[in-house]
Amino acid sequence: MSKDWWKKEANGIPQIITELPGSKSKKMHDNTSKYVRGLSSQVKLFPVAFKEGSGITLTDVDNNRYLDFSSGIYVASLGHCHPKISEAISKWANKLMNCHDFATPVKEKLLEKMSDVLPKGLNSIQLYSDGTTAVEAGIRAARAIGNKHEFISCYRDFHGKTMGAVNLAQMIRGDVFSYGPTRSAGYYMVPRPDPYRPVFKKPDGTIDTDAYIDFYRQFIQEATVGNVAAFVLEPAQGWGGSIFPPEDFFPKLQQLCSEKGILFFADEVLTGMGRTGEWLCMNHWDVVPDIVTLGKSFGNGFPVTAMVVKEEHADAIDRISASSSYGGNPMACAAALASIEVIEEENILENVREVGSYFMQRMKKMKENHPIIGDVKGKGFLLGMELVKDKTTKEPFDEAGKLVYQKAFAKGLAWIPAGHILRMSPPLIMDKKYADMGLDIIEESITEVEKEFGYR
Numbered sequence: 001m002s003k004d005w006w007k008k009e010a011n012g013i014p015q016i017i018t019e020l021p022g023s024k025s026k027k028m029h030d031n032t033s034k035y036v037r038g039l040s041s042q043v044k045l046f047p048v049a050f051k052e053g054s055g056i057t058l059t060d061v062d063n064n065r066y067l068d069f070s071s072g073i074y075v076a077s078l079g080h081c082h083p084k085i086s087e088a089i090s091k092w093a094n095k096l097m098n099c100h101d102f103a104t105p106v107k108e109k110l111l112e113k114m115s116d117v118l119p120k121g122l123n124s125i126q127l128y129s130d131g132t133t134a135v136e137a138g139i140r141a142a143r144a145i146g147n148k149h150e151f152i153s154c155y156r157d158f159h160g161k162t163m164g165a166v167n168l169a170q171m172i173r174g175d176v177f178s179y180g181p182t183r184s185a186g187y188y189m190v191p192r193p194d195p196y197r198p199v200f201k202k203p204d205g206t207i208d209t210d211a212y213i214d215f216y217r218q219f220i221q222e223a224t225v226g227n228v229a230a231f232v233l234e235p236a237q238g239w240g241g242s243i244f245p246p247e248d249f250f251p252k253l254q255q256l257c258s259e260k261g262i263l264f265f266a267d268e269v270l271t272g273m274g275r276t277g278e279w280l281c282m283n284h285w286d287v288v289p290d291i292v293t294l295g296k297s298f299g300n301g302f303p304v305t306a307m308v309v310k311e312e313h314a315d316a317i318d319r320i321s322a323s324s325s326y327g328g329n330p331m332a333c334a335a336a337l338a339s340i341e342v343i344e345e346e347n348i349l350e351n352v353r354e355v356g357s358y359f360m361q362r363m364k365k366m367k368e369n370h371p372i373i374g375d376v377k378g379k380g381f382l383l384g385m386e387l388v389k390d391k392t393t394k395e396p397f398d399e400a401g402k403l404v405y406q407k408a409f410a411k412g413l414a415w416i417p418a419g420h421i422l423r424m425s426p427p428l429i430m431d432k433k434y435a436d437m438g439l440d441i442i443e444e445s446i447t448e449v450e451k452e453f454g455y456r
């Protein structure tokens, strides 16, 4: 099959033929909303209803066709309904749907493939059906490995929505303490380096990685009871806004962790399986974590995730009652196996590196030409633009972020809002032509918003 399978469908996008949202979308959204609550801001700000997806193209129920800059939500990374992946899932949907955690031919192949593409020694695996559950398993594994119970995680990282994962991130604030009024005992959060908004700076104003590491050392000494099981981080902050730390951060953090006997737990649910141009984002820094979680792109839309630990810690997985109802079912294994094969066969990592640096070059130019773009950031196809009211004060410009999202969506770009940081996660198959098309739409929308707010 040609790697250009998605191009025919993409021809002529974006193609907007009704007012947006169209009448069918409106009706479907309203009917759905009678029952379903807790919709994401992505839907609330632009309530369309989709009926089809193919490659980088999404079609709504009024037949408007959009360019996809979100991959679902960092999920359908090899394009919607990739023929090889859909075929692999349907084969097992007709053959064997579930046999708990017994071995199957497709699971055997997947596990062998995973141990091929993951860093050497990172090969003790358990499979799950969502990212949060994989993170929970990682927390249990970390406790079991060292018989320790404390965890350190970072401001503005996100790890999912069950109780353990919620303890690793910022609690929802406000007058409803939906997650409980306080974090559970033994969970701590610390700042992590954001080069645009450093907490610890050198005298010249640039970020000071060593000062972060020194702070963590002091924190472990003064704030914990010396029982820290793991340091848990996203390699790059996804929901936080595509924020990558300086190049020397992870090697130095790993050094600190090994000095203190603390496990290094990288939550790669969002960053893993090619999104940044490497199988694991941590590969960029040659750091092999003790525990890794995978999700989203792993099954290209089929709910399949994984928790992986280093071989030397494998026994711990036997002590956490690790299996689940759906984890590793044959359809899920088929989706993950086919996704890995597509990444290899279509040279996806190379495409992500090449088109990713093209994205970045163009975004840097946009930053020069726009008074409200304070910063551009990212690696590969995990990209962000930070909108600010003033480039000197760096005051976040949330109102502009929301408007740019809506305007660009109305021009046919299906993407993700995040307050003042515009986040982009296009399908990894995308070429420069469509990268430009999406950025043109965003740039046009930013210009309109700048005019509305009196910047032009």
Ligand SMILES: Cc1ncc(COP(=O)(O)O)c(C=O)c1O
Pocket: 130, 131, 132, 133, 135, 158, 159, 160, 161, 234, 238, 239, 267, 268, 269, 270, 295, 296
């Ligand atoms: C880094 C990270 N970890 C965990 C999760 C939770 O994954 P899921 O929504 O599949 O439960 C997410 C979801 O966005 C994530 O970005």
